[in-house]
Amino acid sequence: MRILVNGLLPLDSGKTTFSLSIIRLFNQVGIRLFPFKPIAGHNAWYSFNTLIRSEELGILVGNDALKYYDETKYDIRRINPFAVLFVPIDLEKLSYNVSLYNMIMEYGFPYLIRLSDCINGIDQYFVNSSADIYVPKSMLKFTRNLALKFNAKSYDKMREIIDASPQLVDNCTIDVFRNYENVIIESYNDSASPTYNSADVDYVFTVSPTKAFLIKGEEFKKALSLFSIPAWNVRVSTLIKYLKIGKSFEIDVGERVAKDEILDILLKS
Structure with a gap:
């Protein structure tokens, strides 16, 4: 079984928490789901613990993947x-240019990128060659250590790598599907699907605060086919009006977890 979880909102839809609860539900009946989050970003300022864990584990990794x-x-x-x-x-x-500051902060300033080959286990690291120009010294003294540890290559087109990431990692999607029968995929932000092949699923959950909406995979792919742009550029908020919602599920405040009812429906349908 393949399940895709995407979010109605760009931030804080609750995708990871919901996906983890689905994994635990399936574990209760002896089914292990492989969690696949092909593309992920995290901020060193808000998630400093990830820098520590990345150093411990010997690989750059963010909150959700952890x-x-x-x-x-x-x-x-x-x-x-x-x-x-x-x-x-x-x-x-x-030089106190607040407009430029807000624009850069809105899109995020990428400092370090890891691109992994899922098949041979080789990692490539890229570090932003403009970091010294823009990044505070207090932050650089921590992040620079990671870049050195991972032998990151200085690069001046970080945004181009990010924009190409759905194509760069889609071979990993194929590899995961080949090696694991049961997979749960988490998209990023409010993208309909993180890669092309990630849309090839049995079920889709669109998650929002207090509710999750279940869509059959065929219905999802049919709706995606209406767009001429790649699935990762399709916003869920735009796509949802073309989707046939199979069922909606309440998510309780404070819990934000999938309930047994979901497991029953997925296993019986």
């Missing part, structure tokens, strides 16, 4: 083949 790893102990490279570490920038270094 949660999946801690829950399942599957290979992090396969769980998350593409990771981006974002950092805050220094307003003073921008």
Whole structure:
């Protein structure tokens, strides 16, 4: 069984928490789901613990992938083949240009990228060659250690790598499908699907605060076919009006977890 979880909102839809609860539900009946989050970004300022864990584990990894790893102990490279570490920038270094500061902060300033080959286990690291120009010294003293540890290559087109990430890691999607019968995929932000092949699923859950909506995979792919742009550029908020919602599920405040009812429906349908 393949399940895709995407989010109605760009942030804080609750995709990871919901996906983890689905994994635990399936574990109760002896079915192990492989968690696949092909593309993930995290911010060093808000998630400093990820820097410590990345150093301990010997691989750049963010919050969500860590949660999946801690829950399942599957290979992090396969769980998350593409990771981006974002950092805050220094307003003073921008000569107090607040408009430019806000624009950069809105899109995120990528400091370090990991691109993993899921098949041979080789990692490529890229570090932003403009970091010294924009990033505060207090942040650089920590992030620079990671870049050195991972032998990151200095690069000046980080955004191009990020934009190409859905194509760069889709071979990992194929590899995961080949090696694991039961997979749960988490998309990023509010993208309909993180890669092309990630849309080839049996079920889709669109998650929002308080509710999750179940869509059959065929219905999902049919709706995606109406768009001429790649699935990762299709916003869930745009797609949802073309989707046939099979069922909606309440998510309780404070719990934010999938309930047994979901398991019953998935296993019986």
